[in-house]
Amino acid sequence: MEGCEDCLAAGGRWVHLRLCLGCGKVACCDSSPAKHASKHFVDEGHPVIRSFEPGETWRWCFEDNTIV
Ligand SMILES: [Zn+2]
Ligand SMILES: [Zn+2]
Numbered sequence: 213m214e215g216c217e218d219c220l221a222a223g224g225r226w227v228h229l230r231l232c233l234g235c236g237k238v239a240c241c242d243s244s245p246a247k248h249a250s251k252h253f254v255d256e257g258h259p260v261i262r263s264f265e266p267g268e269t270w271r272w273c274f275e276d277n278t279i280v
Contacts, residue, residue: 215229215238216229216238216239216240216244216246216248217237217238217239217248218239218240218246218248218251219240219244219246219248222246224245224246225244225245226240226241226244226245226246226248227240227241227243227244228240228241228243228244228263228264228265229241229263229264229265230249230261230262230263230264230272231261231262231263231264232249232252232256232258232260232261233258233260233261233262233271234256234257234258234259234260235256235258237252237258238264239251239252239261249261250274253274259273259274259275259276260272260273260274260280261274
């Protein structure tokens, strides 16, 4: 699926997409209104995401608040 699952379910919109490396869930970034990637970390405790944007390969750890 090419989009934030939770935004699609709610009919919302997102800015950029992130991929959870803990479970493979696609969620939206902190620039998006719903911030589902951050919410996913709070809800599920999966700390590491990576960018799901074309050409971007960086990872982010919510626990350390740093690029990993
Ligand atoms: Zn979202
Ligand atoms: Zn996850």
